[in-house]
Amino acid sequence: GQNIDQPTEMxxxxxxxxxxxxxxxxxxxxxxxxxxxxxxxxxxxxxYNVLDGLExxxxxxxxLSRSKGYSxxxxxxxxxxxxxxxxxxxxxHPSRDDKIIFGKxxxxxxxx
Amino acid sequence: xxxxxxxxxxxxxxxxxxxxxxxxxxxxxRSVSWYQQTPGQGLQFLxxxxxxxxxxxxxxxxxxxxxxFSNSRSEMNVSTLELGDSALYLCASxxxxxxxxxxxxxxxxxxxx
Numbered sequence: 001g002q003n004i005d006q007p008t009e010m011x012x013x014x015x016x017x018x019x020x021x022x023x024x025x026x027x028x029x030x031x032x033x034x035x036x037x038x039x040x041x042x043x044x045x046x047x048y049n050v051l052d053g054l055e056x057x058x059x060x061x062x063x064l065s066r067s068k069g070y071s072x073x074x075x076x077x078x079x080x081x082x083x084x085x086x087x088x089x090x091x092x093h094p095s096r097d098d099k100i101i102f103g104k105x106x107x108x109x110x111x112x
Numbered sequence: 113x114x115x116x117x118x119x120x121x122x123x124x125x126x127x128x129x130x131x132x133x134x135x136x137x138x139x140x141x142r143s144v145s146w147y148q149q150t151p152g153q154g155l156q157f158l159x160x161x162x163x164x165x166x167x168x169x170x171x172x173x174x175x176x177x178x179x180x181f182s183n184s185r186s187e188m189n190v191s192t193l194e195l196g197d198s199a200l201y202l203c204a205s206x207x208x209x210x211x212x213x214x215x216x217x218x219x220x221x222x223x224x225x
Contacts, residue, residue, distance in 0.1 A: 100145070
């Protein structure tokens with residue numbers, strides 16, 4: 001089966017750094033996405049990793065280890081507006097089908 | 113350029129009825145994917161359309177169907193509605209699908225009573 005795990009909730013302080021982990025057990029891995037979703041809004045794309053290593057984009061970085069089935073999203077210099085849910089998603093192709101499977105999301109609370 | 117547009121934003125239907133949701137992708141995007149989002153299950157993939165053909169399908173019953181038109185606009189239909197179908201339905205468009213960035217619409221909030 002396909003399974004993606006990420007913590008349900010996390011809390012961090014404004015100005016700090018937080019790391020949101022994602023582990024996956026899927027067949028036919030073909031890339032990992034991170035999305036941000038504010039309450040009542042649509043998810044917005046943050047990052048995409050298909051090769052091992054770190055991808056940096058401003059205050060956000062995403063890391064992938066395919067051999068470990070593991071990724072993390074690193075948020076630096078946290079701001080109040082970073083309070084949102086962060087969704088880890090994996091593109092899989094178990095047979096001829098090719099689809100994106102989402103984790104249930106990590107709700108991040110930022111404290112002043 | 114305009115984003116992904118979903119209509120209607122909110123719907124209330126009765127059990128047993130059917131419903132059609134619409135998604136207009138970003139101009140030039142040919143791939144449209146549909147997702148169901150619920151608090152308990154998170155985002156679940158329904159299906160993806162590309163150039164008017166269903167390219168991929170999730171694990172939903174046959175009551176859930178969709179189609180895509182020549183202008184890439186897509187519709188999703190749910191027949192014989194059940195209470196458990198109450199959810200936020202999101203569509204996402206991308207240029208080709210695959211590993212390209214997908215842009216989500218605001219969603220249609222469906223409530224089945």
